[in-house]
Amino acid sequence: MSGRQTGRPTLEEVAALAGVGRGTVSRVINGSARVSDRAREAVARAVAELGYVPDRAARALAGSRTDAVALVVPETEARLFAEPYFLDVIRGVSAELGAADKQLLLTLIRTEQERQRFEQYLAAQRVDGVLLVSVHRDDPLPDQVRALGLPAVLNGRRSPQEPLAYVDTDNVGAGRSAVDHLAGRGRCRIATITGPLDMDAAQGRLSGYRQGLAAAGLPEDERLVATGDFTEDGGRRAMRELLARCPDLDAVFAASDLMAVGALAVLRARGLDVPGDVALVGVDDSPVARHLDPPLTTVRQPIEEMGRRMAGILLRQIAGEGGVEPSRLVLPTELVVRRSS
Numbered sequence: 001m002s003g004r005q006t007g008r009p010t011l012e013e014v015a016a017l018a019g020v021g022r023g024t025v026s027r028v029i030n031g032s033a034r035v036s037d038r039a040r041e042a043v044a045r046a047v048a049e050l051g052y053v054p055d056r057a058a059r060a061l062a063g064s065r066t067d068a069v070a071l072v073v074p075e076t077e078a079r080l081f082a083e084p085y086f087l088d089v090i091r092g093v094s095a096e097l098g099a100a101d102k103q104l105l106l107t108l109i110r111t112e113q114e115r116q117r118f119e120q121y122l123a124a125q126r127v128d129g130v131l132l133v134s135v136h137r138d139d140p141l142p143d144q145v146r147a148l149g150l151p152a153v154l155n156g157r158r159s160p161q162e163p164l165a166y167v168d169t170d171n172v173g174a175g176r177s178a179v180d181h182l183a184g185r186g187r188c189r190i191a192t193i194t195g196p197l198d199m200d201a202a203q204g205r206l207s208g209y210r211q212g213l214a215a216a217g218l219p220e221d222e223r224l225v226a227t228g229d230f231t232e233d234g235g236r237r238a239m240r241e242l243l244a245r246c247p248d249l250d251a252v253f254a255a256s257d258l259m260a261v262g263a264l265a266v267l268r269a270r271g272l273d274v275p276g277d278v279a280l281v282g283v284d285d286s287p288v289a290r291h292l293d294p295p296l297t298t299v300r301q302p303i304e305e306m307g308r309r310m311a312g313i314l315l316r317q318i319a320g321e322g323g324v325e326p327s328r329l330v331l332p333t334e335l336v337v338r339r340s341s
Contacts, residue, residue, distance in 0.1 A: 015046075017049065018042040068126070069131060073106070092309075119141070128318045166326075189251065192252070195230045251279040260280055267280070282299070299333050300334045
């Protein structure tokens with residue numbers, strides 16, 4: 001090895017000496033079972049000869065990997081346990097991590113101080129990877145996780161240029177299918193209650209809403225667009241705003257089931273029949289959708305599957321099997337028609 005450059009040996013040098021690919025070296029160092037005994041022995045000999053011990057590999061080789069994964073939700077306890085969406089994500093993540101014998105660390109971040117404290121926790125290498133849910137566009141935490149070199153997967157991208165791995169659903173398709181359905185039922189004054197517009201999911205559903213209007217030959221009217229926050233109270237406020245602007249509206253697409261619940265309460269308080277006077281569609285297909293009176297037409301998201309897929313991608317990253325490009329997975333949605341429309 002006299003021709004080898006001086007300084008810290010690289011993964012490529014280990015691969016060359018062992019006679020295997022770079023990915024095989026990464027899998028061996030990160031403890032993956034998907035490596036032959038022969039390759040594992042060759043890599044081990046090359047690692048020993050070159051003295052290759054990068055920071056993250058050192059933890060794995062020393063058997064000091066934490067076997068813990070942080071699931072970060074930037075919300076309050078009240079919202080976490082009130083919204084079925086978060087609980088379904090947690091259920092999917094927990095099932096996947098449990099099967100891999102990994103510990104789930106659920107972390108709520110409500111203040112800037114808590115965010116900074118969590119960043120310090122990550123810098124101390126106390127978890128092997130991070131899953132982030134309900135991320136807003138200006139949230140600095142994903143970029144901080146990335147800067148630390150930790151494996152990370154988002155539940156929904158921040159923008160179309162998202163550099164991190166993510167699992168999302170077809171938000172544009174969700175809005176489009178909702179409006180297609182309402183227009184097909186003869187509704188022509190279709191309003192929407194959006195989610196927070198600093199979230200890509202809300203922007204996507206709003207874009208789908210507008211595409212649906214165009215496909216049905218209906219004009220866009222900004223008075224029929226009100227901004228919500230994915231909560232029941234947000235749905236109430238937005239529904240009041242819409243009725244004040246356009247009392248003759250005949251349909252509402254709410255970008256979440258909980259906002260649809262709030263909208264329904266306001267419509268009933270105003271003496272309007274659903275669906276007779278105003279048809280209503282939500283998004284999620286949460287349990288509340290099935291138990292409303294009338295039952296809510298909604299666009300189903302495979303939320304628990306999203307959690308499982310997120311955890312699966314993260315586990316592959318931790319094992320060094322994530323590949324060069326981050327995974328970008330978009331799952332399909334499905335319109336579920338019930339009596340509210």
